[in-house]
Amino acid sequence: MYKIVEREVLVPNIVHIKVEAPYVAQAAQPGQFVILRVDEQGERFPMSLADWDREKGTINIAFFVLGTSTMKLAALKEGDSILDCVGPLGNPTEIENYGNVLLACGCFGIGPTIKLAEALKEKGNKIISVMEARSKAYLFWQDRLRDVSDEFHVVVGDSSYGKKEWTNDFIQEYLRAGNKVDIIFAHGCPFMMMECSKASKPFGVKTIVSLTTIMVDGTGMCGSCRITVGEETKFACVDGPEFDGHEVDWDNLIMRQRRYIPQEYRSFSLWERDNWHKIMDVALYEKEKLLMMQQG
Ligand SMILES: Cc1cc2nc3c(=O)[nH]c(=O)nc-3n(C[C@H](O)[C@H](O)[C@H](O)COP(=O)(O)OP(=O)(O)OC[C@H]3O[C@@H](n4cnc5c(N)ncnc54)[C@H](O)[C@@H]3O)c2cc1C
Numbered sequence: 001m002y003k004i005v006e007r008e009v010l011v012p013n014i015v016h017i018k019v020e021a022p023y024v025a026q027a028a029q030p031g032q033f034v035i036l037r038v039d040e041q042g043e044r045f046p047m048s049l050a051d052w053d054r055e056k057g058t059i060n061i062a063f064f065v066l067g068t069s070t071m072k073l074a075a076l077k078e079g080d081s082i083l084d085c086v087g088p089l090g091n092p093t094e095i096e097n098y099g100n101v102l103l104a105c106g107c108f109g110i111g112p113t114i115k116l117a118e119a120l121k122e123k124g125n126k127i128i129s130v131m132e133a134r135s136k137a138y139l140f141w142q143d144r145l146r147d148v149s150d151e152f153h154v155v156v157g158d159s160s161y162g163k164k165e166w167t168n169d170f171i172q173e174y175l176r177a178g179n180k181v182d183i184i185f186a187h188g189c190p191f192m193m194m195e196c197s198k199a200s201k202p203f204g205v206k207t208i209v210s211l212t213t214i215m216v217d218g219t220g221m222c223g224s225c226r227i228t229v230g231e232e233t234k235f236a237c238v239d240g241p242e243f244d245g246h247e248v249d250w251d252n253l254i255m256r257q258r259r260y261i262p263q264e265y266r267s268f269s270l271w272e273r274d275n276w277h278k279i280m281d282v283a284l285y286e287k288e289k290l291l292m293m294q295q296g
Pocket residue numbers: 033044045046047048049061062063064065066067068069070071108211212213214215216241257258259260261264265268
């Protein structure tokens with residue numbers, strides 16, 4: 001069992017947990033992920049490592065509440081445990097001295113990007129980071145990313161924070177303005193990573209994306225995470241999760257990510273019907289915690 005030692009709601013629908021997992025923490029490297037199973041009835045699902053502490057033996061995960069598994073995970077409180085946590089899985093990011101590195105991130109990609117920025121900075125790279133959210137209210141950990149960046153930018157999809165634009169618009173403008181960028185890393189939802197890859201392609205700047213295909217075993221055996229990259233078949237769990245975004249067959253990837261929507265919808269409806277009290281419990285717990293914090 002893997003105990004949750006900290007839990008906080010970062011912004012609406014995104015939860016951050018710190019979990020005791022000493023073996024994972026010991027071996028973790030930027031770009032890797034774990035596969036979790038919340039309870040006996042639960043499915044296996046992957047989560048990127050947003051941070052880790054080797055001394056304390058903890059790992060951090062930031063997740064977007066989407067369906068049954070992430071809702072089950074969000075319904076756990078500090079002191080509760082996760083049944084399984086396997087990892088670290090996947091190939092670590094290749095940390096080299098590239099020169100000027102542009103890091104584009106959004107949503108659950110923000111934590112892993114901060115870890116990546118730290119490692120790339122240590123290698124002597126110049127870090128230009130751009131964080132995306134659909135509105136100002138959905139931004140988090142700006143200070144942490146700003147601290148490890150030489151240049152830090154924020155873009156939002158509405159007009160709540162300056163100019164309305166997304167990371168792909170930023171990349172296009174930044175490259176069009178003649179700024180030198182040697183490599184781009186993008187981490188966030190598949191649509192964002194696809195658009196970033198499309199934006200950089202005409203400029204020939206290599207763009208590495210961290211793919212979120214549907215995974216089951218995470219060890220190359222089930223075939224669920226199959227993707228096409230440069231006309232070759234790859235398995236995101238063992239060959240990735242990072243790939244050259246200009247080579248990824250995005251249409252096929254997005255189609256395969258959507259293949260269980262009817263079953264996912266049914267699963268969530270059934271779980272919600274029997275477990276709505278857990279969501280209420282956790283909302284009350286959040287409220288109490290907030291009151292206690294306000295009272296010192
Ligand atoms: C390497 C990797 C790292 C990831 N890191 C994070 C992260 O740090 N934070 C985060 O919020 N999300 C992350 N994801 C996505 C996360 O795994 C899915 O959002 C989660 O499994 C959804 O499960 P659900 O039951 O809540 O939703 P469901 O309703 O079951 O599914 C909603 C959608 O999530 C995707 N999904 C469902 N099951 C899986 C699965 N087993 N594997 C991958 N995708 C699935 C599908 O596109 C599906 O349509 C990562 C995915 C991968 C492959």
